[in-house]
Amino acid sequence: xPNYKQLEEGIGRPLNLxxxxxxxxxxxxxxxxxxxxxxxxxxxxxFWRLASEGRTFYTVPSDHYNCPIxxxxxxxALPPDRALELEQALGLMAGAGYIRMDDIPGVFRLPQxxxxxxxxxxxxxxxxxxxxxxxxxxxx
Numbered sequence: 001x002p003n004y005k006q007l008e009e010g011i012g013r014p015l016n017l018x019x020x021x022x023x024x025x026x027x028x029x030x031x032x033x034x035x036x037x038x039x040x041x042x043x044x045x046x047f048w049r050l051a052s053e054g055r056t057f058y059t060v061p062s063d064h065y066n067c068p069i070x071x072x073x074x075x076x077a078l079p080p081d082r083a084l085e086l087e088q089a090l091g092l093m094a095g096a097g098y099i100r101m102d103d104i105p106g107v108f109r110l111p112q113x114x115x116x117x118x119x120x121x122x123x124x125x126x127x128x129x130x131x132x133x134x135x136x137x138x139x140x
Contacts, residue, residue, distance in 0.1 A: 001128055008123035015136055019052040021122040023129035026074075026114035030058045031126045034118060037063055044070025047119050048133060056120035061113055069093075074117070075110040 008021055030036065037057040041047060044067040047059060061076045068086040071078055078085060093099045122132055 001125075004125045004129075005123035008121065011134070015134070017134065017136055019135045020054070022048050022051040022133045023118075023120050023122045023125040024048075024051075024131045024133065025118040025125070025127045025129050026110065026116075027058075027118060027127065028115045030116045031118065034058050034120075034126050036060070037119075041066065043067040044074070047117070051119035051121055052135065054121055054124075056118075056124050056126060058116040058118045060116060064117075073107065073109055075113045077113070 004023065011017075012021065035057050037047070037059045041050075041063070044064050047063075050057070061074075064071050064074055064076050065078060065082060068078060068082075068089045070076075072086055077083075090099070090101065090104065094101050118127060120126060122129070
């Protein structure tokens with residue numbers, strides 16, 4: 001496995017990042033040494049924030065139910081009593097001009113539901129990430 005700590009430092013310093021890069025991995029099983037997320041978050045993006053603050057953990061599909069858009073992109077079926085939330089969220093986004101309904105079929109979606117999603121700061125990645133996210137500030 002690459003030295004992700006060195007990679008995080010090598011990218012983060014020159015870019016003057018205020019948040020740590022986040023490693024995300026989609027797996028069939030959690031690593032033995034990673035804790036399961038406990039609690040509730042208002043959105044899937046909240047997991048990115050927790051990881052950028054230094055936490056390493058994994059989620060299961062039901063942890064993502066509060067985020068219909070994230071559930072869609074992760075190929076996680078919402079429970080029947082919450083299934084309309086995706087339509088409502090997309091309608092709100094379309095009404096605000098953020099997205100066109102014609103664009104929805106082109107939105108990236110995982111080919112299958114991951115059993116677990118592992119989040120961590122890049123420098124602490126317990127497994128090779130599938131995605132690394134960086135949050136930066138634009139230059140003035």
